[in-house]
Amino acid sequence: MPRARRATAKPDEPRATQRATKLEPRATRDRHPAVTSRTAPSPKLAAGARLEIPRDLDDVTIAIGEREVKLTNLGKVFWPELGLTKRDLLQYYADVSGALLPHLHDRAMVMKRYPNGAAGDFFFMKRAPKARPAWIETCAIEHASGSVIDFPMVQDLATLLWTVNLGCIDLNQWYARCDDVDRPDYLHFDLDPVVGATFERILEAALILHETLDALGMPNHAKTTGSRGIHVYVPIVRGPTQKQVWSFTKTLSIELARRHPRLITAVYKKALRPTGHVLVDYNQNAWGRTLASIYSVRPTPRASVSTPVTWDEVARGISIDDFRLDNVPARLAKLGDLWAPLLAPRPRVDLTKISA
Helix, strand or coil: CCCCCCCCCCCCCCHHHCCECCCCCCCCCCCCCEEECCCCCCCCCCCCCCCCCCCCCCCEEEEECCEEEEECCCCCEEECCCCEEHHHHHHHHHHHHHHHHHHHCCCEEEEEECCCCCCCCCEEECCCCCCCCCCCCEEEEECCCCCEEEEEECCCHHHHHHHHHCCECCCEECCCCCCCCCCCCEEEEEEEECCCCCHHHHHHHHHHHHHHHHHCCCCCEEEECCCCCEEEEEEECCCCCHHHHHHHHHHHHHHHHHHCCCCEECCCCHHHCCCCCEEEEHHHHCCCCCEECCCCECCCCCCEECCEECHHHHHHCCCHHHCECCCHHHHHHHHCCCCHHHHCCCCCECCCCCEC
């Protein structure tokens, strides 16, 4: 498999490529043990079948194999200006589920619930509600405080619809899988605009990050956040802890800001960030943090979607609203899952061997 290269330092390469950082795996079970509940195998739709959610009913029970999911308030308007309802949101997720579900599998889900639609108030909910179907799988994670939280895991279409029916417009899963919640299998960079920065500057920063990661021999994949920025993910070999992954991304982010002081910042304090810059937010790699998942609909005026994009598209120029609830299913059917490589066994970066 392609491996991350050791430093072949050139004068214009970031310092991050010029010294070695050993990322030795450490035992983590004594810090954040996690236990997965398991149920019977998930029922699947027949190949080529499409789940159609009725348009003429406000409440309906959908049968998926032997499982039944009750969907409620389907006519409730979630985007008044677009005329999009809760039913439209559920149908979108059903339509993209084939590509989405593998990216969520075996990962704890933090629920962000919008009971009154995209423009309404929201609240976070970590613990799976007690009143839930028996087949909802959970990931019980022990936190530093000693408390154990049973997060739901979205393992199949039935659970996906159950979760969205709770008013979850976007989906926010953990980076690490439940069998070891301290060791993620990807790292990421969250590119956000500071006040005064345009989306064109976000794209410029994303291309610089892309070139830097390529120079390090690190495969990298971009998606729109669906909100204001770009996410760049790197598949890694599991081993380093979440804290070590955070440390790696911090080092690289700070060096990018040093080399591009007129464009990029990695300043943590919001009040100290220079206006018009692009923030490389490495802190989103911290333990327990989440980002909106791939193919997540966002509560924006146009119902934009966090969508995988090619680097050629980034170079040509894109906008957040190019990718929406109403057109992403067709894009996915045409192009397939551009982020399938993020799930593949190789190539993946072994951070214990890379220079950083």
